[in-house]
Amino acid sequence: MKNSKHKTSDRMQWFQEARFGISLHFGLYTIPARGEWVRSSERMTVDEYQKYFDSFNPDKDCCREWAKLAKKAGAKYCVLTTKHHDGFCLFDTKLSEYSSINSPAKRDIVKEYVEACREEGLKVGLYYSLVDWHHPDYPAFGDRQHPLRHDPDSKERDKNCVWEKYLEYMHGQVMELMSNYGKIDLMVFDFSYWDFIGEKWNASELVRKIRKLQPDILINDRLGCEAIKEANPPAYVGDYDQSEQDIPREPVKNKKGENIPWESWFTVNNSWCFDPNDRNFKTPSNIIRALVNCVSKGGNLLLNMSPDAKGHINRPTVELLENVGAWLDKNGESIYGCRIADFAKPEWGRFTQKGNILYAHLFEQVVGHVNLPGMRGAVKDGRLLANGTEVIICDYWNPGIQTFDSPDDIFFNIGKPTAFTFPLPDRSDTVIRVELTDEKEKKMLKEEYQEDFKTSIRRVPF
Template identity: 50%
Template sequence: MEERVKAFLNDRFGMFIHWGLYAIPARGEWVQSYERMDAETYRKYYDAFDSTDCNPREWAKLAKEAGMKYAVLTAKHHDGFCLFDSKLTDFSSVHTKGGRDLVREFVEACRAEGIKVGLYYSLLDWHHPDYPVYHDKQHPMRDNEAYRDKPQNFQNYVRYFHEQVRELLTNYGKIDLLWFDFSYQDSVNDMSGEKWEAGKLVKMVRELQPDIVLNDRLGGHTGSIFPTLQYGDFVSPEQYLPKHGMLDANGEALPWEACITLNNNWGYCFADRGYKQPKDVIRALVECVSKNGNLIVNVGPDARGEIPEESVRILREVGQWMRKNGDSIYGCCAADFEKPEWGRFTQNGKKLYAHIFERGIGPVFLEGMSGKIRSARYLHDLSEADIRLPWNQPDNRTDAFLNLHANRLPDERDTVVELTLV
C-alpha cells in the first residue's frame, strides 16, 4: 500500500462540507434536478448568493474540535457553481456578492488549524453548455423536448473540467485529498472511466500533486458489489457501513471511507431535522475503524455559510469523546480478535481497544484472551480496569473477564478499555 494511503487511513475521521447555491432554497443539494429547474429559474440563487458572513475558519475549527483530521469542501457541485476563482467561468463565488475565493480561504483555514485539505469536484455540470442534457440520468432538463436536438460538443466539456482540476491543484498549494463525484452507467449512457478521459486526468493529478489521495468515483458506480480501484486509492461507500469492509472480486480488502450525512441531506435543508446523535456518530466511526475504514461526516452550512447549531452541538460532543478516546481510533485498524457481542474491537500493535456498547449482566466476556493481557485501563480517565477470573468461573483457563463494578457503563455512548497485550 502506498504511503499516502497509509497516512490517509491513519487519520480515520474527516469532515465533508457541502455548500453552494442550493443552500438558499434550503431543500437539499439536488433541488435543481429534482424540481426540474431550468437555468433561468436557478439563476436567481446565483444572483442572491452572499458569502459576506461566511467564515471558513469556523468550519476548520469545528473539524478540529470534533477530532477530525481532514476536511473536504465542495469546490464545484453538480450545478456547476464554483467556490473558487476559475479563469474558465464566471459562475463562481468570486463573481457574487462578497466576491470571495472560498476555496482559497478554506485551504488557508485548514492549514491554520492543522487539518489536512480535501476538495470535492463533481464531474456533472448542469450549467455548462456542452454537458449532456436530454435523456441524461440527472440533468434538470433531461425530459425537456426543447433540448432533444441541441448541438453539443462533449469534448469541450471534458477539456473544461480537466483544466478546472488543474487550477485547483496548481493555485492553492498542497492538496491532500481530491474527491471526485460521480461516474454512472445506465441503459442510455456510459458516463464512466474513459468517457471522462480518466486515465489522462489521473496522470495529470499525480504529476501536479504526487502525494494526493484520490477516491474511486472516476470509474464505475461506488455501489458495485465488487468495486475496483482502477483510477483511485480508496472506495467510497455512501450512506451505509459495509458489513465486512470493502472487498474486491477476489475477496481482497480495499482501502475505504464511508461518507454519511448528519441528517438526511448533504446540502442545507431547512425542514430536515432527522439528525444522527453523537452516540450514532461515535459508534459508526468505531465500526468503520474496526473494519479498516475511515468515516467522513457531512455538514451543510446554511445560506449565510453557518453550520446549523444542531450539527455543531453533535460534533462538539463527538469531539469531547474523541479527546479522551482518540487513541482507540487514530492509527488503529481491525483487531486480531473476532467481534464481541457487547461491542467492537480496534487495535494498534499491542494495544487492543475494547469498545463496550452494552453493559449486559455480570463481567464483560473476553473470549480466548486468558494469559494474553498484560494490563488494562479505561481510556476516559486512565484508571485501572479489573481483569480477573470471577468466582463462578473457577475452571475457565481460556477466557478473560473484565469486571465492571457498577450497573451502568461509565460512558453509555462507548466505554473504551485499553488492553495491553503480552
C-alpha cells in the first residue's frame, strides 16, 4: 500500500505544481451555439441534429490558436472534449462513423490539438463523455437527459439496447485515445449519475486498462460519485476531486480527514460552449482571485474557453486570458508549485506558500498598515513580488498607547509613515513575497521587537 501511495504522489506532482489549466468545449453543438446540451434541451432526434454534422468544418490551424492562447494565459495544461454527450467524436475512431474524419472537415482534431499542445510545452488532457446520446445501445426512455427520454417510441427502442455492447464501444474508444496519441497526461471523464455509476461502467476494468497503456496518467474522480473521499475507496477511484462553477470554502478532505487533490472547473462567461449572446464575461480580477483562492486551499483552477464554429476564440475571451497571463508573468511565483500556507486565511485576502516563502495576496485595500496575525518574529523580509520593491515590516504604529490586535501580530506597509494608507499597486491582487524565519531567527527577532517596543514608548511619536 505504501508503494501505491508513493506512485500516486509522483503522478500528482506536475499537476499540483501546474495549478492552472485551460479546457475547450468544441463539437457539433458549437454550430447552433445554444449550449453543449442543445440536443437534449431541445429534444432533437438524430436526423434533426444531422445538419450540424454535415456542416462541421473548422478552419485549419485552429488548434494552434487555442494552444498559443493557453500558453499566453499562463496555463500549464489543456483539456479538449474528444467526445461530448452527443456522441460526436473529434478523433479518428474505428468504432464509429460519427466523427470529424467523416464530416466535411475530414480531419482528426484531437491529433491536431495534441500536437499543438506539445509545441507550446503544455500537458495534454483529454475529456471523454461516458454518456452517449447517439449510440443505439445507450438507453433513452425515462433517462435523466437523453434527447429521446420522453419519446413514447423509446420504450420499444430500448428493448433492443444491449448494455454490454455499449460498454465494449465506450471502453474501445477510450483505448483508442490512450493508444494513438502518444503520452496523455490527463483523462477527464464526464459523468456518473443515478445507477450509471462505478461498476455500471465496468469502471475498475476501464481504469486498469488505461493505466496499463498510460501508467503516469491522471484521472479525475467521475467514474464514481466522489469515491476519492471514501475511507476505503474502490479500485476505480480517481486521482483528484473535481467541482464545476464552485470553489470549496476550505481544503477538500476525505473521510479520514486527509487533504486530497482537487480542481475547480469554471467558464470564462456563463456558457461551456460558444454562445454569441452570452456577454457575461468574468473580469481578469475574478479569474485571478479565483485562481489564488483555489491554490490557497490546495486546489487547481481549470478555466474553460469556447471556440466558435470555425474554431476561433472571440476577442473578449482573448483579452481576458491575456490579462490573466500578464498578471501571472509578474506573480506566477505565488501560484505555480504553491500549497496551503502554514498560516490561517487573513481577512484582507489569501496566503499561498512555497517552502519558507509566504505569499500574501492583498485583495482589499486596508486602512493603515496591514496585519499579519500571529506572525511576530516569523517575518524576515518582505518585497512586492511584481517589482521587488521593499515592504516595510513594522510594529503597531503607536506602541504603548493603544493596540487592538494580538501581541503576537506584526504589520507591514508599502510606504512610510506606516500608519498611512497607500493605494495597492495592483487592484486585482497585490502580492507580497514574505521570507519566513527559522525557529532560531524567530526567537531573535521577537527579542529585537521587544527592545524596539521599550525604546519606542519612551519616544515622542512626531
